[in-house]
Amino acid sequence: MHHLRLIFQRFQEYGIRINPSKCNFGQPEVNFLGYRITAQGTQPMEDKVSAIVNFPKPSTVQEMRRFLAMNNFYRRFISRASETQAPLFQFLKGAKKNDKRQIIWTEEAEKAFQQCKNDLATQPILAHPSSSATISLAVDASDSAIGGVLEQIGTNVPELQPLLRYIYRCASTIRASQFQKNCVQPVSSDISSWNTSDAEITRSTIRLVLHEDGRCNLGKIMHRMPAQ
Secondary structure (H helix, E strand, C coil): CHHHHHHHHHHHHCCCCCCHHHCCCCCCCEEECCEEECCCEEEECHHHHHHHHCCCCCCEHHHHHHHHHHHHCCHHHCCCHHHHHHHHHHHHCCCCCCCCCECCCCHHHHHHHHHHHHHHHCCCCEECCCCCCEEEEEEEECCCEEEEEEEEEECCEEEEEEEEEEEEECCCCCCHHHHHHHHHHHHHHHHHCCCCCHHHHHCCCEEEEEECCCCCCCCCCEEEEECC
């Protein structure tokens, strides 16, 4: 009830009106703006996932653009989404919005198309943050994408649970000298836009993990940098 009072106070403060007939209270789970929100966390709605999983193989650039748009709505739930989608985005290079040119499929693109479907079919979930958990931030980069995942673990959270994912598709190969400045900054920017105060994150213990591939780092060193 305390949270409801806070919400209603905020509505009143900003003059927001709600329709009682469209409100649901005391529900164990609800659908909201394409997401299924439960006590465990947030996940894609089943009917939306089904539409993507059953999406026919695109034959034109326009159809491929539509498939990727649907898939990317839920990209925050998928690990390494940009890297997986890279072969499919090749079809969109230089294409106009309603481009109806035929797609010439490759084996790599076929695998990427199926992988996009399989990743969503596993019903991924992003957990609700726990104030008592330790926050873990892991970032990584490849030739086609950079990204990271914000996770939590603690007494009441025995296994790492993903809270937020950041994924950025690269236009070109990342050089070793670019990794440190190009990988950490986008992830940090995404966390700062997370719907919480910086204090809530900094009050927790943060474990920051960066990994550079052997091509960039001869020792394949795993760096761990404590938060300042």
